[in-house]
Amino acid sequence: MIRFLCKIAVALALALPAQAAVEIEEVTSPGGIDAWLVEAHEIPFVSLEIRFKGGASLDAPGKRGAINLMSGLLEEGAGEMDARAFATARDALAASFSFRAYNDAMSVSAQFLTENRDQAVTLLRAALIEPRFDDDAVERVREQVLSGLRSDAKDPDKIASRTFNEMAFGAHPYATAIDGTEDSVTSLTVDDLRAAKDRVMARDRLYVSAVGDITGAELGVLIDRLLGDLPATGAPMPDAAPYDLAGGVTVVPFKTPQSVAVFGHRGIKRDDPDFFAAYVLNHALGAGGFGSRLMDEVREKRGLTYGVYSYLLPRDHAELVMGQVASANDRIAEAIKVIRAEWAKAASDGITVKELDAAKTYLTGAYPLRFDGNGPIADIMVGMQMQGLGVDYIATRNDKVNAVTLDDVRRVAAELLQPDDLHFVVVGEPVGLDVSN
Amino acid sequence: MLCRIGLFTILTTLLALPLRAEGVTSFTLDNGMDVVVIEDHRAPVVVHMVWYRVGAADEKPGKSGIAHFLEHLMFKGTDAHPGKEFGELVEANGGSDNAFTSWDYTAYFQRVAADRLDLMMKLEADRMTGLQLGDKDTGVKTERDVILEERNQRTENNAGALFNEQTRAAQYMNHPYGVPIIGWKHEMAALSKEDALEFYETYYAPNNAILVVAGDVDPAEVRVMAETHYGPIAPSTKLPDRARPAEPPQLAERRLTYADARVAQPYVLRTYLAPERDPGDQSEAAALVYLADLLGGEGATSVLGEKLQFETQTAIYTSAFYSGLSIDDTTFGFVVVPAPGIGLQEAEDALDKVLAEFMETGVDQAHFDSLKMQQRASDIYVRDNIQGLARIYGAALASGFSVADVQGWPEALQAVTPEDVMAAAERLLDRRRAVTGWLTRPETQEVTQ
Numbered sequence: 013m014i015r016f017l018c019k020i021a022v023a024l025a026l027a028l029p030a031q032a033a034v035e036i037e038e039v040t041s042p043g044g045i046d047a048w049l050v051e052a053h054e055i056p057f058v059s060l061e062i063r064f065k066g067g068a069s070l071d072a073p074g075k076r077g078a079i080n081l082m083s084g085l086l087e088e089g090a091g092e093m094d095a096r097a098f099a100t101a102r103d104a105l106a107a108s109f110s111f112r113a114y115n116d117a118m119s120v121s122a123q124f125l126t127e128n129r130d131q132a133v134t135l136l137r138a139a140l141i142e143p144r145f146d147d148d149a150v151e152r153v154r155e156q157v158l159s160g161l162r163s164d165a166k167d168p169d170k171i172a173s174r175t176f177n178e179m180a181f182g183a184h185p186y187a188t189a190i191d192g193t194e195d196s197v198t199s200l201t202v203d204d205l206r207a208a209k210d211r212v213m214a215r216d217r218l219y220v221s222a223v224g225d226i227t228g229a230e231l232g233v234l235i236d237r238l239l240g241d242l243p244a245t246g247a248p249m250p251d252a253a254p255y256d257l258a259g260g261v262t263v264v265p266f267k268t269p270q271s272v273a274v275f276g277h278r279g280i281k282r283d284d285p286d287f288f289a290a291y292v293l294n295h296a297l298g299a300g301g302f303g304s305r306l307m308d309e310v311r312e313k314r315g316l317t318y319g320v321y322s323y324l325l326p327r328d329h330a331e332l333v334m335g336q337v338a339s340a341n342d343r344i345a346e347a348i349k350v351i352r353a354e355w356a357k358a359a360s361d362g363i364t365v366k367e368l369d370a371a372k373t374y375l376t377g378a379y380p381l382r383f384d385g386n387g388p389i390a391d392i393m394v395g396m397q398m399q400g401l402g403v404d405y406i407a408t409r410n411d412k413v414n415a416v417t418l419d420d421v422r423r424v425a426a427e428l429l430q431p432d433d434l435h436f437v438v439v440g441e442p443v444g445l446d447v448s449n
Numbered sequence: 450m451l452c453r454i455g456l457f458t459i460l461t462t463l464l465a466l467p468l469r470a471e472g473v474t475s476f477t478l479d480n481g482m483d484v485v486v487i488e489d490h491r492a493p494v495v496v497h498m499v500w501y502r503v504g505a506a507d508e509k510p511g512k513s514g515i516a517h518f519l520e521h522l523m524f525k526g527t528d529a530h531p532g533k534e535f536g537e538l539v540e541a542n543g544g545s546d547n548a549f550t551s552w553d554y555t556a557y558f559q560r561v562a563a564d565r566l567d568l569m570m571k572l573e574a575d576r577m578t579g580l581q582l583g584d585k586d587t588g589v590k591t592e593r594d595v596i597l598e599e600r601n602q603r604t605e606n607n608a609g610a611l612f613n614e615q616t617r618a619a620q621y622m623n624h625p626y627g628v629p630i631i632g633w634k635h636e637m638a639a640l641s642k643e644d645a646l647e648f649y650e651t652y653y654a655p656n657n658a659i660l661v662v663a664g665d666v667d668p669a670e671v672r673v674m675a676e677t678h679y680g681p682i683a684p685s686t687k688l689p690d691r692a693r694p695a696e697p698p699q700l701a702e703r704r705l706t707y708a709d710a711r712v713a714q715p716y717v718l719r720t721y722l723a724p725e726r727d728p729g730d731q732s733e734a735a736a737l738v739y740l741a742d743l744l745g746g747e748g749a750t751s752v753l754g755e756k757l758q759f760e761t762q763t764a765i766y767t768s769a770f771y772s773g774l775s776i777d778d779t780t781f782g783f784v785v786v787p788a789p790g791i792g793l794q795e796a797e798d799a800l801d802k803v804l805a806e807f808m809e810t811g812v813d814q815a816h817f818d819s820l821k822m823q824q825r826a827s828d829i830y831v832r833d834n835i836q837g838l839a840r841i842y843g844a845a846l847a848s849g850f851s852v853a854d855v856q857g858w859p860e861a862l863q864a865v866t867p868e869d870v871m872a873a874a875e876r877l878l879d880r881r882r883a884v885t886g887w888l889t890r891p892e893t894q895e896v897t898q
């Protein structure tokens with residue numbers, strides 16, 4: 013593969029609103045739950061996306077990892093069914109469900125066939141409303157989480173991002189991994205898991221989208237049945253996260269041939285009027301394409317890495333500009349030097365007209381291409397709702413990109429990019445790196 | 450179930466699947482280039498792919514990694530579109546592009562608005578024969594550093610990836626499937642511009658390529674465009690046969706242990722040499738797809754999951770995997786990740802006990818029926834992902850299959866009986882053709898606890 017596919021960048025792209033010839037219908041169920049729907053009757057199935065805002069950041073104090081473990085247990089026995097009976101029933105319907113915790117949301121994704129939709133919804137309802145948390149299931153999934161944590165402790169990418177977050181976010185939940193620590197996960201009880209469910213899975217933070225072979229009236233009935241019996245309110249949302257990390261370099265010694273560096277500093281909010289200028293700026297600086305300055309300088313001209321990229325990370329309770337690079341231990345120092353220089357150059361000079369135009373044509377042209385399947389469209393729509401955007405946003409999004417001027421980018425670059433604030437966490441055995449902190 | 454343990458990219462049966470024949474058109478240009486058009490008019494998007502019938506298993510001895518290195522160098526420009534112009538044009542049109550190399554094929558693709566297809570064809574046709582790597586070696590050497598860093602990132606920094614590489618090398622005693630796609634590091638470091646150009650000139654030709662166009666397009670218009678851009682390229686008269694060195698009879702079981710301080714979670718990996726799908730005869734492979742699903746598909750319902758994760762707490766993760774799309778013999782494998790306190794020998798013994806019991810008790814009919822239902826449903830779900838469909842056709846045709854083989858695969862799967870599965874298992878599970886690997890930490894000498 014010629015380029016490394018950056019999952020974080022992809023996720024951010026999908027989280028942004030998009031424009032295409034999709035007709036979104038705003039549905040309110042008889043029970044009062046809102047949802048966005050795109051009817052698509054070509055293929056006899058439905059993609060359903062559900063989000064609970066707050067996600068794993070709603071873990072109670074001392075219970076880190078509870079929401080993540082709870083998410084992993086919803087499918088491990090519900091109602092009258094134990095884990096195996098549930099899986100057998102789901103597979104017999106050829107339905108697929110996934111339950112995942114993230115920093116700012118918990119997601120439920122489902123796909124089911126038209127021919128057995130009612131049965132699939134009955135099954136999914138059991139998982140959402142009546143999960144059992146059987147002791148044997150809890151222990152089984154707990155061991156899987158612990159195994160994952162032990163693996164993460166030996167994974168340079170994970171060590172780097174976790175170290176960065178620990179140093180940046182003080183006592184806020186963002187400072188620790190959503191799956192918890194070996195200690196916290198080991199001590200979680202079934203009561204903790206039930207409490208975690210009620211903290212996050214409530215109707216006052218619920219977002220729903222659906223795409224596929226279903227009408228608005230049918231969807232209304234479906235979501236009432238599926239979600240109507242959830243508690244009305246959950247735990248209060250977390251506070252804003254502090255950002256405590258000064259510029260510098262932190263090395264985490266780890267015996268491996270290639271050093272991984274995660275870097276970043278403060279960023280920009282998603283609803284900031286300058287967000288699009290920052291987005292265009294980042295595209296030119298390091299969004300990962302071969303046109304970006306970081307790829308050009310670090311990879312194309314010097315061969316120092318397979319992949320280098322930067323991205324805006326506007327979370328709900330903190331905003332960052334982040335990046336990542338990996339180079340052999342004896343070359344990482346040079347890669348970091350080049351990145352710092354590019355950061356400083358963009359901060360003082362902004363970008364060129366050619367770069368601005370290229371970013372605009374790419375961003376506006378790529379926009380309708382996101383809407384190419386029921387699953388992707390449902391995912392985008394639920395993301396838009398969580399960001400507080402209206403359905404009309406789709407028609408104006410490209411205008412916002414096109415309205416960005418060279419002066420906007422220059423001004424935002426000077427404010428946003430702070431070369432002296434950049435902190436690099438380097439995991440490996442780097443050679444010749446000037447270390448601070 | 451938290452799928453945190455991504456030990457392998459397991460090709461589920463969902464990916465191996467079907468296609469509605471009515472949306473698919475295929476034809477061959479006069480110069481021998483095969484074309485497949487897949488219509489999907491739901492969004493104004495098109496995926497344009499060119500697949501070459503050449504991959505890492507076609508490399509000369511000592512030149513491992515050259516197929517993949519050439520894939521990188523294909524982005525270095527032509528006389529008509531020098532430097533990064535191709536990529537810039539794709540981006541300027543809002544598109545994305547990438548490429549990938551396997552043992553059996555190399556493919557290049559772009560995803561763009563449907564009305565930009567003509568431009569994509571023009572650019573891709575130009576680089577089929579027009580690649581220019583310049584007189585100086587600087588650019589080539591820099592790109593060689595990039596692929597070495599790619600190997601660092603994918604393999605050298607990842608104990609599990611190194612273990613897979615060693616296991617695979619032991620599985621294939623003579624066939625080049627035992628050599629990593631990205632190449633052995635010492636051979637990659639010596640690859641030259643001349644090596645890349647020789648490979649390019651030998652294999653990149655219209656009669657060794659397949660064009661796949663999927664999305665909001667009209668097959669008749671695609672044909673006109675393809676004839677305009679790809680049609681004038683002269684076919685090669687000296688394409689080599691794709692006859693790779695074959696495996697000798699495998700008569701002795703192989704075992705290996707790879708110890709690495711970076712291992713957090715030891716596990717057992719067992720692979721067996723297995724038959725692949727054959728053009729015109731896919732029945733044995735279809736039976737093996739069910740065997741993998743029955744034994745180690747979904748954790749909560751598979752035989753391994755039931756015995757090792759539910760009835761006993763021997764393992765925290767089990768899996769069986771098989772992908773039949775291959776030119777030569779492929780592999781069928783098992784993974785067992787032991788629970789805390791369970792040693793690797795114990796985990797391996799538990800695996801063998803489950804396999805022996807399965808050979809006695811046979812296939813559970815209800816489980817089998819459920820898998821068949823899921824196979825049928827995947828025929829519906831797969832239609833939502835046009836790029837996935839394009840890859841299924843491209844990979845199959847580049848591996849020597851016909852459009853009829855691809856479209857016959859769902860029927861081959863539906864025709865499998867439990868007796869077929871057991872007969873295929875009987876033929877497969879011969880330890881003399883297996884490699885058993887233990888991935889472990891250096892300090893943890895195997896202790897039975």
